[in-house]
Amino acid sequence: MTVLQGTAAATPRPRRSGGGFWRALRGNRKAMAGSVILLIFVVISAFPGLFTSVHDPNALQFPPRLGPSTGHLLGTTGLGQDIYTQLIYGTRQSLIIAVVAGFFATVLSVLIGVSAAYLGGIMDDLLSMVTNVALVIPAFPLIVILAKYAGHGSLTVLLVVLVVTGWAYGANQMRAQALSLRNRDFLESARVRGERRSYIIVFEVLPTMTSLIVANFLGAALYSVLSAAGLQFLGLGDPNSSSWGTMLYWAQNQQALQTGAPLWSIAPGLCVALLGVAFALMNYAFDELSNPALRPVKAKERKVRAAVAAKASAAAAAAEARAEASPSPADPGGPPAPDLADAESAADPDAPLLQVRGLTVEYATARGASVAVAKVDLDVRRGEFLGVVGESGCGKSTLLFAIARLLSAPASTTGGSVTFKGRNLVAMTEKQLNVLRWRDYSVVMQSAMNALNPVRTIGAQFKDAIEAHADYSSEQIKQRSVEVLELVGIDPVHLKSYPHQLSGGMRQRAMIAMALLFTPDLVIMDEPTSALDVVAQRSLMVQIKELQQLLGFAVIFVTHDMSLVSRFSDRLVVMYAGQVVEAGPTRTVFDTPAHPYSKGLLDAFPSIHGERVELKGIPGSPPDLGNPPAGCRFHPRCPVVQDRCRSQEPELYRIGEAGEVRARCLLLTSDDEPQASRSLEVNS
C-alpha cells in the first residue's frame, strides 16, 4: 500500500490540447535528443566564425593528409584544407536544404492532400492518382537524372528536385487524415454556421492536423538531407560549394579511405548521419505521442510492473501451498487432470463450480500500482446464471478476465484465489490453464467483430479451438462445428464465411456457438449483447437462457444494463470502484436494493413492463482506481452520505432475514440501523 500513498497527489487527466502535447514532447527523451542535436547545428550554421579560426574553408593552405592535432582537430584533407573548418562551414547548406526542401514538400503535401479530401469527386480521384503515381516512380534515379540534366551547381535546382520528388508520401497521409476529419462535429457546426470552405480549412482543419504536418516536415527534411548528401557524394552537386556532401565527394574522389585520411570522409558522413538522426528521432517521437501504446515502458513503470508481478507470483505460490495443504485429489503440481477434477466435484455436489475468494487485480502504471479489483468474493453454482453489473470503469470486465486468467501486462492478479471445479486457477501455469480453457470454461466477448479473427473463416476459428483440445478427424470437426452453429440458429454454410460477412447479431451468435464447442461447465460473458440493438439484444438473451437450460452450463454475465439481467440471472453482483457493493438473489436485489449505488443503477434504466418513472441516474462518475476516495468509495456520489462514510471503510454486511444478501454500506450496520432504513426509504 505504500505505493498507493505515493500517488495520492493530484492526478490530472491527460489533455489533448496543444499545451499538453508540447509538454509531453518535452518529456520524450527521443524528441529531446533530436532537438538538442538540431539546435547545436543551427547555432553552428548561424555563427560558423565562432567555432573555427580558419577563415576560408576551401582554400588549399595546409599540408595535405595531416592527422588530427591541436591545430587541425580532425586533420587536413588530401587537398590541404582543414577538415574541422570545412565541417563547420558545411553545416549551413545541409541545414538550409533540410529546412527549405522539407518546408516546401510539406506545403505541397498539405495543399494536394487536403484539396483532394475536401474537393472530393473527380478532383479527389485525379489528385490521388497523381499522388500515387508520384509515390511509386522511384525518386532517387529520377533525382540523379534530373540533377545531371539541370547541370552542376545550382542549389535551387537541387531544392526543386527534392521538393518535386518528396511530397507524395505526405500528401497521401494528409488526405487520409483530412478525410477522417471531414465529418467530425466541429466541422459540421462550422458548416452550419455558414463559414466559407477556405475559412474552415485554414482555421478549423489545419490546426487539428498540426502534429501530422510537423511529423511530415520532419520526415521530408530527413529525406532531403539524405538524398542531397547522396547526390553530392555522387558528384552531382556543386563541387565548389561548402557542404558535407561536397566534402564526401572530394574525399571519395581522392580515395581518402585508402590513402590514410579516413576522417576526411567519415567525419562529414557522421555529420549527415547526426542531422538525419535528429530529424528521425523527433519524427518517431511524434509517432509515439500520437499513439501512446508505442512508447517504451518507462523505467519507473517497469519497476512498478516488477513489484506487481512479484506480488502476483507470491499470490500464485500461496495459492499452490494452500492447494497442497488441502486434501484435494487434484494434484496442482503434476500434469493437469480434468477428469480427476470432475470426479472430485462430482463427489461433492454441493461445492460451488466456481469459488472466487479475495481476488485482487492491480494495474502497474507510471504513477504506481492501481487496484482495479479489490478482494472480490463470489460463488457460481452449477447451472447458475450470475449477473455482474456496474458502470463502465468499475472493474467488472477486469474481474472477468482475472477469473478467466486472461489478464495481460500491465494488469495482473496480485492476491486471492479462483477455485474452479476444485482447482485453483491462480496457481496454474499458462500451459496447465490451456488444458482447462474452452473444454471446461469458455469466454464470450463484448463485440464479436473484434473478438473474431478478421482474416480467418468462422470454420477455421472453430477448428483452431477444437484442435487445441481434442484429437478429432476433420470429419468430426466439421460435424461438431455444424452442430453448434445449428444450436444458435445459423446456417452451417457460414462456416465458410468471414466475420465481416455476417450481421452483428449473427457474429455474436457465432461466437456463442464457438464457446459451446465443448459444452463447457462455465461460460464467461462480457457484455455480449451491448453491441446490438434492443430487439436483437432481447432475442439473443432469450437464446442464451434457452441454451443454458438445454445444456446446463453456468454463466457469469457482465453488463451495465441492470434491467437486462433482471429477467435472466439467478443471482446478482453489483460492483463499484473495484469492490463488490452488493450481492444476492436477483429478485431480492431488484425489489429491495440495499446499497444506494444499486438503487441508482436501477433508477438509471427504464423498466419495460413497469410503470413510467422518472429516470434519475447517478451524478458524477466512478473514481480513479489509482486513488480511490477514503472511507466508502461511493461517498462522493452518494445521495444519503453521512460523515462517517468519508472516513470509515465499510465491509460487506449480511442483511435480510435469511442473510442471503450482502451489501457494503455503513448505513446498514446494526449500530445505526434505524437511520439507515429511514434514509433509504425516503429515497425509494
Added chain:
Amino acid sequence: MKHVLRRGGFFLLTLWAALTLNFFIPRFMPGDPVNALRDRTRGKVSEATLQQMLSSFGFKPNQNLGTQYLDYLGNMLTGHWGLSIGQALGEPVTTIIGQALPWTLGLVGITTVLAFALGTLIGIVAGWRRGGRLDAILPPLFVVTSALPYFWVALLLILMFSVWTNGLLPSDFNYDTSLVPGFSPGFIGSVLQHAVLPAATLLITSIGGWILTMRNNMITTLAEDYVRMGRAKGLPTRKVMYGYAARNAFLPNLSGFAMSLGFVISGAILIEYVFNYPGLGYLLYSAVQNVDYPLMQTLFMLFTVAVLVAVLICDLATAWLDPRVRAKE
C-alpha cells in the same frame, strides 16, 4: 476481377507517366543530347552510324514531336532500347543491362527480401515481448540505424573490414578478376565474399524500418480482442503469436514493402557506386556521368517497372491474405 483491372490500370498509367517523364526531360532540359553525342562520337564513328544511333535514341529531327513520342513509346515497350552512346559506344542497351541485372538481383534483391523477412520476425518478437528490457533498447537503436546514410555505412564498413584489417574483406568489384567466371567453388566463394560488405550495408540501413513498423503494428494488434480470444481458447502460444497477432499485424507491412522499394533502389545506386559493384545502380551512375541517354532512360523505366511489379505482387498478396480487401473491391 474489378480489383485486378484497377490494379492493371494503375500499373499502365504509372508506367506511361514514367516513360513520358523520360521522354521529355532530355528534350526540355538545358544541354542538347544530340550535340553531346556528336562531340562524343567525333572521329569515332561514321556519319551513317551516328544517324542510326540518333534515331535509335528517338531523335529524328525531321519528324514532329508527336510521332517521335509515339515511336519512342513503342520502342521502349517492345524492348527496342537502342544502342549505348556512353562508355560501351554502340553496344546494344539490352546486352549491357543483361550483364548487370543478375548482379543487382542477386545482391540487392536477396538482401532486401532478407532484411524484410528478418526485420519482420524481430519486430514480431519485440512487439510480443513488449515492455521487456530488449524493447527498451531496440526502438531508439533502430530509429538511428534507419536514418543513417547508405554511403556512410558503406564507407565505415570498408574502413573497418577492409582498410584497417588489410583487406579482410574485399571492398571493390563483384568478384576477384583473376578468377575465371564459372560454377567453380573458388569463383562462387569470391562472389559471396565480395557481396558481404555491400549486403551488410543494405541490411543495416534497411532492417531498422521493418523492425520498427512491425513492432508497432504488433503492439497495436496485441491490444485486439481476437488475440485475447486466441488465448481464451487455450491455443498454444505460438499459434496466438503467429496465427492471430502477427498474421494481422503483417498486412499493412506488405504494401509498405512495395512502396519502400524506391528507397532500396536509391540505396542500391549509392552502395554499388561505393563498392564499384557492376549492377544496375552503378550502371545508372555511369550512364549519367557519360550522358548515355538510351541507357539512362531504359534503366529508369526498368526501375519503375520493378517497383510497379512489387506493388502489384504485394497488392495481390494482400488481397489473398485479407478477405476484407477482397470484399471491398
